[in-house]
Amino acid sequence: MMHALVEIAYLAAIVLFILALYWMNDPKSARRSVSAGVAAMALAMAATWSRPEVVHHLWIIIALVGGVVVGVPLSRVALTAVPQRTALSHAFGGLAAGLVGTAKYYMWFGEDPAELTGFRMTAIVVETLLGFLTLTGSLMAAGKLHGVSWIPQRPVIYPMQNATNLGLLLLALAIGVFLIVNPTGSAVAFPMLIALSLAFGVLLIIPIGGADMPTVISILNAYAGLSAVAMGFVLDSRLLVVAGALDGASGLILSIIMCRAMNRSFTNVLFGGFGQVQAPTAAGAEDRHYKEETIEGAAQSLEMARLVIIVPGYGMAVAHAQHRVAELYDQLTKRGTTVKFVIHPVAGRMPGHMNVLLAEAEIPYDDIVEMDDMNPDMAQVDVALIIGANDVVNPAAKEQKGCPIYGMPIIEAHRAKTVFAIKRGKSTGFAGIENDLYFRDETFMLFGDAKDVVGELTKQLSVDAAAAA
């Protein structure tokens, strides 16, 4: 009877998890998603706790309380810090999977080695390998995203890097195969598998730079899901298999979207060392120079415009400029100007990063459009305002064969009648290439901190409005 109840609870949890994800197809129904997820999780936990084999309760309570104590502050971080929080939670997920795999291995190893069948051992090896490499890989990614000082931001490249990584992975796999064939054959094999997985996670992320983070976070998300699937096989739990597969599918889809948006493949992101690519100097580069515009001039153009697009990028997040941008948006829409935000899929440091920041600043999502929907109408845009975006608006991606980002889909802001680009300094973007857009006839630069520049633009607009009234 008890057993049947537990199984029914697990089945209900599976249904609720799928519904939670299904409701994410629209921001309105998404408000139900979290409740469904919480209900599913509560059911699954209560059912598991009530199982007869659970006889010790103290440690469970301590661990749960600890989780709440750490989890609540982690959910209150600033939205600009969401990418590193996400990476950190992938690390926790990996840790949990790795530890459960390890615990199960030693439990069977000590009590009943015959239980370590080939099937279970395969699952344990996959779970441990993925779990621990996700742990260190995600910690590295979180450190890079958070700007921890002793983790280099720029990609770290050394000779024979890919050969070392591949060798390490092959060694780990060889040990895995050894363990599958001969689970109790060696006392050092399993600790070695753990150590290699941990090391591989670090080495995999070290050569990857900031703008590749959306892809990397998505891939780590998929790994965390796959390790949960493997745990499902180890524990013979369908619920774990399903939930893990949902997470894995989500990570996979996001990775593919990110890769496509950069016109690159998985292998290229993971083994490419993108930041080191040197752009061939374009002919006549020496005599190219920026045209600067004053705040007053830019404000005037904005006042005359009927259709304005704003292209936000990571620079907007760094400067925490989203609220100032919203004020500018209000000021312009009040005048009857149509304002659209155009978002590149890889803008920011994780999938959907810009959307969340704009939502935080209370910009209605009706005015957020995707790159592919805006590009065909670009010629009608009077002013394109680029705020802290760089490579995603670089026309070289369309026009210069041989340029490192050639073929990457871009927001074609260069086809707008006038372009204003807000930029902190004269440095190049993540890809290390000059942005052709800045040197075009229709482009004017506004140098300065995104928050300050947007704030001044808004002030100028309201001064002009008062003068006209």
Add this chain to the structure above:
Amino acid sequence: MVRRTVSLWGAAAAACLAGVASAAETVSSAEATAQNWSSLSVLVLATFVGLGVIGRVSRLLHTPLMSLTNAISAISVVGSILIAGSDYPPPIRILGAIALFASMTNIVSGFLITERMIRMFKERGEAKK
């Protein structure tokens, strides 16, 4: 177009995983159980359901999607509770308790931050209080 490629990739990934597992199954044919096979078919089906459902998620919501799936994959609590609470030797139960702590952290922070983010998305007219 994107959806089709995604499904192909996902199918390939699930098939690979299932293939590896069933190879291991064949090796250890003696204890090959029907349960293992049914788990594998559950994996393949769940992957397709996942790809279908998540392919339809609004692009606006990709960040909350990631924090939500994060919380969902913390379903590993189920395993952690069993290990921390069963009558196993203490060192093993400690590993389970640490895993439980990590999963619980993800559940709490994952659901709370997803809720916080989703509430921010507003339509025109809804936005200004």
